[in-house]
Every structure is written in C-alpha cells, then in structure tokens.
Amino acid sequence: MLTNTFDPDLFRKNSEAVLSRLESHLADSSIRGLELIDPETLIQAARALMTDERDKIAAFDEKRLDGITDLYVRTGIPVHSPGYMGRQFSGVVPLGGVVDFVSSVVNQPSSFYEAGQLPSVAERIMAEELNRFIGWEPDSYAMVTTSGGSLANLTALLAARNRMFPDFWSGGSPAADGGPRPAIAVGADVHYSVSRAAGILGIGEAQIVRLPINREQQICMEQVRPTLEAAERRGLKVFALVASAGTTSVGAFDPLDELGDLTAELGIWLHVDGAHGASLLVSDKLRHRLRGIEKVDSLAWDAHKMMFVPAPCTLLFYRNKEDSLGAFQQRASYVFDEEPDRYTELDSGARNFECTKRPMIMPLWTLWSVYGRALFAEKIEYLCELTEEIHGILLDEPEFETVHRPEANILCFRYRPAELSDEDVHRLQVAIRNRIKLRGNFFISKVNIDGVAALRVVMMNHQITTEHFRMLLSEIRRVGIDLLAAAR
Numbered sequence: 001m002l003t004n005t006f007d008p009d010l011f012r013k014n015s016e017a018v019l020s021r022l023e024s025h026l027a028d029s030s031i032r033g034l035e036l037i038d039p040e041t042l043i044q045a046a047r048a049l050m051t052d053e054r055d056k057i058a059a060f061d062e063k064r065l066d067g068i069t070d071l072y073v074r075t076g077i078p079v080h081s082p083g084y085m086g087r088q089f090s091g092v093v094p095l096g097g098v099v100d101f102v103s104s105v106v107n108q109p110s111s112f113y114e115a116g117q118l119p120s121v122a123e124r125i126m127a128e129e130l131n132r133f134i135g136w137e138p139d140s141y142a143m144v145t146t147s148g149g150s151l152a153n154l155t156a157l158l159a160a161r162n163r164m165f166p167d168f169w170s171g172g173s174p175a176a177d178g179g180p181r182p183a184i185a186v187g188a189d190v191h192y193s194v195s196r197a198a199g200i201l202g203i204g205e206a207q208i209v210r211l212p213i214n215r216e217q218q219i220c221m222e223q224v225r226p227t228l229e230a231a232e233r234r235g236l237k238v239f240a241l242v243a244s245a246g247t248t249s250v251g252a253f254d255p256l257d258e259l260g261d262l263t264a265e266l267g268i269w270l271h272v273d274g275a276h277g278a279s280l281l282v283s284d285k286l287r288h289r290l291r292g293i294e295k296v297d298s299l300a301w302d303a304h305k306m307m308f309v310p311a312p313c314t315l316l317f318y319r320n321k322e323d324s325l326g327a328f329q330q331r332a333s334y335v336f337d338e339e340p341d342r343y344t345e346l347d348s349g350a351r352n353f354e355c356t357k358r359p360m361i362m363p364l365w366t367l368w369s370v371y372g373r374a375l376f377a378e379k380i381e382y383l384c385e386l387t388e389e390i391h392g393i394l395l396d397e398p399e400f401e402t403v404h405r406p407e408a409n410i411l412c413f414r415y416r417p418a419e420l421s422d423e424d425v426h427r428l429q430v431a432i433r434n435r436i437k438l439r440g441n442f443f444i445s446k447v448n449i450d451g452v453a454a455l456r457v458v459m460m461n462h463q464i465t466t467e468h469f470r471m472l473l474s475e476i477r478r479v480g481i482d483l484l485a486a487a488r
C-alpha cells in the first residue's frame with residue numbers, strides 16, 4: 001500500500017484529473033466576487049471528505065481527491081474573474097502555476113546550492129535581469145529571495161540596524177546601556193509589516209519616526225529633514241528610512257531621488273518597500289515612478305503581486321553585496337561551510353531567514369525565459385492605464401468622490417451622494433463594501449484615508465475593462481441608495 005501511494009502511474013492519473021478541473025476553472029470568465037461560506041459549514045464539508053480509516057493506509061479514492069480539488073477551487077477568491085478587484089495578489093500566469101507544480105514534486109529547497117541547483121542559478125540570473133532596470137554595477141549588488149515582502153522588509157532593516165549598530169546582535173540595544181536609542185523613519189502610510197519589523201528588531205513604537213505625507217499620500221520632502229532633526233533632539237538615532245514604491249492604500253510612490261540624496265548626506269540606510277510597485281521598473285513607460293532607485297540601499301520587490309506568479313516570491317536587492325551578509329549572524333557547521341567554494345558561494349542560507357526555502361524563483365524565471373520582459377510590461381501598463389481611465393470615469397460622476405490621482409493600479413474613492421458628515425460617509429463606505437462582498441458579484445476592499453473610509457479597487461486582471469468598472473459603480477449606487485433609505 002505504501003508503494004502504491006508513490007506509484008507514478010497513479011500520479012499521472014491524479015494530475016490529469018486535477019488539470020482538467022483547473023482548466024475549466026481558468027476558462028470561467030463570469031463576473032464573480034467571493035462566495036463567503038460559514039466556517040462551520042466549510043469545516044463540515046471538509047471533514048466529510050476525509051477517510052474514516054485510522055489504522056492502515058486507506059485505499060485511494062478518486063472521488064475524495066475530486067471533492068477536495070473542487071472544494072479548494074470553489075471556495076477561493078476567484079482571482080481570474082473580472083469581478084475580482086479587491087486585493088494585490090493576482091491570478092497567476094498559468095504557466096507559472098505549472099512550474100510551481102514541478103517545484104512541489106521535485107522538492108528542491110533553495111537556500112543551499114546543493115539542494116536546489118537550478119533555483120540557485122535562476123536566482124542569480126533573475127537578479128542580473130532585473131538589476132538592468134535598477135542600474136547597479138554588475139559586481140557590486142546582491143539579491144536574495146524571501147518568503148514575502150514582510151520578511152524582506154524585516155531582513156533589510158536588520159541589515160541596516162546591524163550596519164549602524166554592529167554590537168546590537170551580540171550585546172542587545174545600546175539604549176539599555178544609556179547609548180543612543182536606535183530608530184527608523186517611515187512614511188506615515190507605510191505597510192504594517194514595517195512597524196511589525198520594528199517590534200521584532202527590538203525597537204519600540206516610540207522609536208518609529210513617522211514622516212508626514214502630502215495629499216497624494218507621498219512622503220512630504222520638505223518635512224523630512226526637520227522631522228529627522230526633531231527625532232535626534234529626542235535622543236533617537238535613525239538607522240534606516242523606509243520609503244514606499246507603491247503604498248498599499250493608494251499605490252503612491254515616495255520621492256526616491258530626493259530621499260536618496262538626503263539619506264546619503266545623513267548616513268542613513270534608505271530601504272524601499274517596493275512590494276507592490278517595484279515591478280513598474282520593467283516598463284519603459286512607467287519606470288520613471290521609481291526615479292532615483294539606483295541611490296537606495298535596499299529594495300523589496302514582490303513578484304507575486306505585479307509579476308503574476310504564485311505566492312510567495314519576493315526579491316530583496318542590496319546595493320552593496322557586503323550589506324546582504326549583515327542581517328544575520330550564525331554558526332551552524334551542518335550547513336555553513338567555513339571555506340566557501342564555487343558551489344557554496346551560491347548558497348543564500350546565511351543571508352535569508354529561512355533554512356528550508358521554497359524555490360520561488362522558478363515560475364518567475366521560467367516565464368521570463370519563455371515570454372521575456374514584454375509579458376510583464378504589457379500587462380502592468382494595461383492595468384495602470386485602465387486605472388487612470390476609471391479615475392477619469394469617476395471624475396464625471398457627481399455622486400462619487402475621488403481621493404487621489406492613481407500612480408499605479410490602485411484607486412480609492414467614495415460614494416458620497418448627498419451632504420453627509422465624514423462620520424456618516426465613513427460608515428456608508430464600510431457598509432457598501434460589506435454589502436458588495438455579500439452580494440458576490442464583485443470583490444473590492446476598503447481603506448481609511450485621513451480617517452475616513454474609502455472604497456478601494458486594485459486592478460490585477462487584464463480581462464477587466466472600463467465596462468466592468470461601470471457595472472461595479474451601478475452596483476455601488478444601488479447598494480448605497482438602499483443603505484441610505486434604510487438609515488432614514
């Protein structure tokens with residue numbers, strides 16, 4: 001029975017069954033949002049698919065596998081549907097999924113060359129390919145993959161902290177001995193993973209310096225120097241400034257060029273959270289949003305967002321390759337060789353947090369190899385142009401209020417039909433978002449901007465057209481009218 005479980009013929013049959021289910025899933029382009037299921041109901045449905053056999057290996061039951069696949073596919077956000085406009089993870093390029101399937105079967109973790117030879121080489125190649133758009137000297141930079149943008153932000157900040165405070169790793173915070181209090185400076189709208197990273201790094205909320213942002217939600221350059229000076233007067237020593245290249249809320253890009261000059265002058269590490277927007281670098285039309293990127297010390301780049309590959313796949317770039325070795329310090333004779341050779345020099349284990357790490361680069365490298373850069377550039381350009389167009393549509397709709405001019409593929413707006421107080425507008429947007437989610441035709445999100453909720457769409461699917469957006473607006477209007485009538 002044990003041998004049967006590993007039978008290659010069974011593997012082929014199972015794969016074929018799953019493939020045909022996935023094919024029909026991908027072919028379904030109906031307009032749908034999320035079908036939210038009561039967790040208890042789902043637990044029951046999932047339990048009903050489990051074998052009762054407890055003592056021996058159960059006989060393979062095709063129906064069980066069909067049931068599991070079907071339930072899995074049916075209960076997710078339908079990321080391939082034009083109704084999905086809500087979050088930053090995307091429908092993947094199907095070939096990327098195929099390669100991920102290969103990764104799951106051959107199981108080659110990629111922190112060490114001997115375990116994942118091709119993934120290690122593919123990481124090096126992709127670093128070279130993408131660095132062409134960053135522009136660093138070929139021998140001077142480094143790139144390491146991490147399981148998500150949050151971990152990339154943490155890793156870069158650790159490296160920055162250790163560069164300015166080399167004894168922190170072994171001796172703890174210098175503040176404990178009356179030394180300066182290490183701090184980071186961040187745009188006020190930075191992703192929550194950065195504040196969370198600060199907690200892990202051993203610096204408190206009070207050591208996070210929030211830089212004011214302007215109406216477009218970008219770091220307000222005129223206020224950076226005075227805010228940093230005020231922090232210094234409070235006894236804080238800022239070791240890193242975190243800018244965003246595509247904020248989560250509205251997709252705003254901070255002024256990297258100016259920030260690069262200032263941080264170089266002040267000796268502060270500039271980290272760019274490009275989890276969402278770094279991918280715009282591959283587009284000739286949109287690269288200018290990240291003007292000055294060559295000046296930064298590190299850059300987090302999520303390929304599982306705007307490069308449409310399975311999650312997670314994050315690339316963390318360092319301008320100086322020595323810095324990439326600064327995040328972690330460890331000894332473990334079972335994996336780290338004292339004398340690197342031509343093989344172990346491709347190991348990334350000393351530079352990333354994970355020991356066993358998914359060979360996440362493989363779908364990206366394969367798509368890049370098979371289709372080239374234009375696949376990504378074309379899709380990203382379509383999505384950003386579409387977002388610009390729907391912004392234009394909203395400007396002509398008096399009942400809707402736009403909140404910002406989109407710089408990428410994220411747009412926030414409000415349904416504001418009458419003279420309502422900010423508090424009522426806030427409540428109305430939250431209620432609309434929830435009602436839309438329950439109706440199940442569209443999936444959108446919401447975010448607070450200046451303390452008032454706004455509806456948020458993220459265009460990740462190139463099958464969405466302005467017509468779909470107009471349909472969404474009609475639905476919002478209908479729902480909004482009902483909600484206002486019910487509140488009277």
Ligand SMILES: Cc1ncc(COP(=O)(O)O)c(C=O)c1O
Binds near residue numbers: 247
């Ligand atoms: C700007 C930004 N940074 C970081 C993250 C976190 O990335 P991940 O979800 O890959 O951990 C996100 C996720 O949405 C993001 O938008």
